[in-house]
Amino acid sequence: MxxxxxxxxxxxxxxxxxxxxxxxxxxxxxxxxxxxxxxxxxxxxxxxxxxxxxxxxxxxxxxxxxxxxxxxxxxxxTGGAIHLHRIGMRTRMSSSIGTRGTPHGRVLESATEAPPTRIGRRLGIERGLGVRVETLRTVDGQPLALGTHWFDAERLPDIAASLRRTASITAALRASGIDDYVRVETVASARHATAAEASLLKLDPGAIVLVTESVDALLDGTPLQHSVARFAAQRVKLDIEHTPPLGR
Structure with a gap:
C-alpha cells in the first residue's frame, strides 16, 4: 500500500x-x-x-x-465491482465486460444528422448524413459505460431501431446483414467526468472516466462505426490487446 x-x-x-x-x-x-x-x-x-x-x-x-x-x-x-474490458481486433462489449454479472445495454437517444467533420471524414461520409446513437451499458444494474456511436446513414438507416430492439451493437449489425467486423483503431485517455456523465454513471463529482475513441471496419477495410466510450474508472479496467506484427 x-x-x-x-x-x-x-x-x-x-x-x-x-x-x-x-x-x-x-x-x-x-x-x-x-x-x-x-x-x-x-x-x-x-x-x-x-x-x-x-x-x-x-x-x-x-x-x-x-x-x-x-x-x-x-x-x-470484496473486489466485486471491478470489471475487465478487453479491447482487441474483435472487441465485443457485451461478451467482454459482461463476463461477470448480467450485462444490459439501452439506447438513451438517437438522431440522423450531419456528423462532425472529423468523424465524417473517418467514416467516409464528409458530405452525407450519419446516425448518432447514445447508449448506456450496465452490469447487474450498475452503470459502467456511456457510448456515442456514429454510423453511415445511407448504409445503416435502421441501426438505431435495431439497437433499441437488440441492445447489442453486434446483434444490430447482424440484423442489417453485417456478420463480422474488426477494430482498426483505439485511442485511450482519461479525464474528469462531466456533470451529465457523472449523473448517468452515478459517480461523485470529480470522478474519473476512462475514454476510448475507436473505429471499426468491415473485413475489406470499409469504415463501419466511430465510437467514443466513457467508462467509470472506479469500476472498469481496460485490457488493450496488441496485434502481432505482420508475418508472425
Missing part, C-alpha cells in the same frame, strides 16, 4: 483522495479479495485526517462494491 497523504488546499475532498489511494491498492493487486483494510483510526493517523473523513472514504468504496464492513470484524476487500 502506498504511504502518500492527501494533498492539502487542492480543493479536492480528503476522503476522495483516501478512497482513490485505497481503490488503486485494490485494483493493482496490493490488496486482494478477502484482505482486511486498516481501521478508521489507522487510516486517520496515516492520512492525517479525522476518523469521520476516513469513514467517508470507506463508505465510498463500499457503495461501489469494492469493500464490505463486517460488524465486529472490520472492513474487507
Amino acid at each position: 502506498s504511504e502518500q497523504t492527501p494533498r492539502q488546499g487542492s480543493g479536492y475532498s480528503a476522503w476522495r483522495l483516501i478512497a482513490e489511494e485505497l481503490r488503486a491498492d485494490i485494483t493493482e493487486g496490493h490488496l486482494a479479495v478477502g484482505d482486511k483494510l486498516p481501521t478508521e483510526s489507522a487510516l486517520a493517523e496515516r492520512f492525517a485526517v479525522n476518523r469521520h473523513t476516513a469513514r467517508q472514504a470507506l463508505a465510498a468504496l463500499a457503495s461501489d462494491g469494492l469493500v464490505e464492513s463486517r460488524r465486529g470484524s472490520g472492513t474487507f476487500v
Whole structure:
C-alpha cells in the first residue's frame, strides 16, 4: 500500500483522495479479495485526517462494491465491482465486460444528422448524413459505460431501431446483414467526468472516466462505426490487446 497523504488546499475532498489511494491498492493487486483494510483510526493517523473523513472514504468504496464492513470484524476487500474490458481486433462489449454479472445495454437517444467533420471524414461520409446513437451499458444494474456511436446513414438507416430492439451493437449489425467486423483503431485517455456523465454513471463529482475513441471496419477495410466510450474508472479496467506484427 502506498504511504502518500492527501494533498492539502487542492480543493479536492480528503476522503476522495483516501478512497482513490485505497481503490488503486485494490485494483493493482496490493490488496486482494478477502484482505482486511486498516481501521478508521489507522487510516486517520496515516492520512492525517479525522476518523469521520476516513469513514467517508470507506463508505465510498463500499457503495461501489469494492469493500464490505463486517460488524465486529472490520472492513474487507470484496473486489466485486471491478470489471475487465478487453479491447482487441474483435472487441465485443457485451461478451467482454459482461463476463461477470448480467450485462444490459439501452439506447438513451438517437438522431440522423450531419456528423462532425472529423468523424465524417473517418467514416467516409464528409458530405452525407450519419446516425448518432447514445447508449448506456450496465452490469447487474450498475452503470459502467456511456457510448456515442456514429454510423453511415445511407448504409445503416435502421441501426438505431435495431439497437433499441437488440441492445447489442453486434446483434444490430447482424440484423442489417453485417456478420463480422474488426477494430482498426483505439485511442485511450482519461479525464474528469462531466456533470451529465457523472449523473448517468452515478459517480461523485470529480470522478474519473476512462475514454476510448475507436473505429471499426468491415473485413475489406470499409469504415463501419466511430465510437467514443466513457467508462467509470472506479469500476472498469481496460485490457488493450496488441496485434502481432505482420508475418508472425
